[in-house]
Amino acid sequence: LHYWRTREHDPKEPPLIFPRIPIIGHALGIIRHGVPYYTKHSTLYPSQPVYTMDLLLNKSYIVNSPSLVAAVQRNHRVISFDPFLTGAANRMAGITGPGLELLREEQNGGRGINNKVLHSMHPALLGTGLDRMNEKMIKFLKLSVDELATTHNVNTSFDLHAWCRHAITVASTDAVYGSINPYKEREVEDSLWTFESRLTPLLVNIMPSITSRKSFRARARLVAALVKYYEARGHENSSELTYNRWKVQHDAGATTEDIAKLEAAAGIGILSNTVPSTFWTLFDIYSRPSLLLELREEIRQNGLVIEPDTGLHIVDLASIRDSCHLLVSSFQETLRLRSNGAPTRVVCKDILLNDQWLLKEGSILQMPAPTINRQPVAWGDATSDFNPRRFMKDTSQRDMKRATAFMSFGASPNICPGRHFASGEILALAAMMILRYDIAPESGIWRPPMLNTKAMAASVTPPGEMFLVKVHEREEFKGDKWDFRVMEGRGKFSLVVG
Ligand code: HEM
Known part of the structure; x- marks a missing residue:
């Protein structure tokens, strides 16, 4: 079998990299380690711009070089994201039969609705759609940050990731789903995270009701809650995002059950x-005390407004975006180094x-962020070091090189349209936390927690274990009243994207 699979390989294809355990090694490695498995190989073959891995059921080409990323982008009609979407609708969402044919890409005989749904999301995450979502999101974010001052005291430790x-689930879903947001119910929120954190066995799709029982059941609970939501016409009073997604599918004849899936x-x-x-x-x-101090100063000077008559302390998101360069750069550096995704x-x-x-034809192509995001040609020396200023010194020439060397938001033309919403949410939360609280790990050491590599959909891998911390309200602002401000038309972030 080994001989046969090697012979199948054309010498003009990227070189085949053999696993240590013959034949099944790569497939096992990816199930066990997730995307970091590619990095391990890429560091073994640093001068190899692209190589082939035999994953048993298909062949995968692993691209390591930013110049080849550009070539993939130029050929996006042939090297396409669309069939991958159909696979996700089937394995991840559990849609089958006529519903799947409706979603399937046109070049493979379907009606191409999945692609239309995706396209409807891009404008909804800009302009007024983004403004409305930001206004709602920020209200719930404030409640969560406020709560830390009341419910957690010096003696209570809690899991920072949880x-x-x-906080993010409540704020994001309220902005996305509106007044009868189904995720307000704790059971629905928990179902989403059970579904998400055990995704790999569900994607393998061998009798999922038995082999991935927990995530299978969690998904069913989530779908039932969303069916109820659509039946109660929740989407009519939600965001442009949710309404557009529903309308494209509904107009094409999708069932409510499939829309919910x-x-x-x-x-x-x-x-x-x-x-x-x-x-x-x-x-x-x-975990970097001197950076924390610098950021505190930057946000205090450029992102905080204290209303003279009321004393209300306002964190202004537009000012964070425009004037807190170190914070925005640190955030991008986190994304650069923590992304384990592979578009x-x-x-x-x-x-x-x-x-x-x-x-x-029929092969998979992947562009792993852990390797591409560390390419010296775009990022200079010491590319594995966390440099909070890395995104501050941008010359236009370097930006051009960086454009195909930053996979954390994917690669054009499928770049993440949710990046402005997500960046606003994360930076607003971080800015207010930095001003108001000190955080200390219960163990006394900022040791990174183990990762959950089964959460395959997350390109930024979540912790797979608790990370207990204690939070202290800082004396400087103790007892002050806080709020956020978002401004119409100023929710877009100009970030480096692939
Ligand atoms: C920090 C948070 C986020 C990160 C790191 C992130 C990352 C990514 C990545 C790596 C891709 C794959 C693109 C590709 O294959 O080239 C993607 C696609 C996508 N993301 Fe995000 N994402 C984030 C937040 C969001 C949010 C909040 C939303 C929606 C509200 C969203 C919606 C999407 C959509 C719709 C796509 C598919 C785009 C297309 O193919 O046209 N993302 N994202």
């Missing part, structure tokens, strides 16, 4: 990266990439 998860998977898209990105942003800042495409017909590498 706290971020609840796709929406359950969308919940993962909305939350699974924002939560760990919040956790790691706080971790990376609070994935399907090769739809044989193609010669960059006139050099033969990619075969």
